[in-house]
Amino acid sequence: MNVTKTISDGKELVKVEGRLDSVNASQLEASVKEGLDEISELEFDFSKLDYISSAGLRILLSTLKSLNAKGGSMYLSGCNDTILEILEVTGFKDILNIR
Template identity: 35%
Template structure:
């Protein structure tokens, strides 16, 4: 998994690429939690993630909980259809802020 960081309108964006599964979840978790330090606003851009396992879902949930605990914000942007389906089946679409595009997610948090 590759993770590229950028900042847009004061919002940190982590663009993930590849699979978010048991093998890549620890690195993704470390990166996302690190970006949240200091109560930051963070968007996880999943446009180039084609698979999310239960371990990947746990990472996204942990990042959202961490953001809430420290006064930050966390949102998901651009999930591909198979990833969006996993998020919906698992009920994560009800507890995580999921936006259709990176721009929409950044605007919502900015």
């Protein structure tokens, strides 16, 4: 997995490449948590992400919760079929903003 983080005007763009699974979830988590307090809007660019496991979903959920708590917002973009299906199956589609 490869994570690229870019911040501009209080908006953070996190580009995740490869696979997001139990092994590397903590790496992403650490990356996202860092400076989360200073932003109000976060976008995950999943266009280069192969798949996501429940460990990834956990990060999405906790990040969403943190942002929701301070009135921020979170988006997902570039999800492939596999990821969309996972989000659908797990009901995450209902609580996430997917572009």
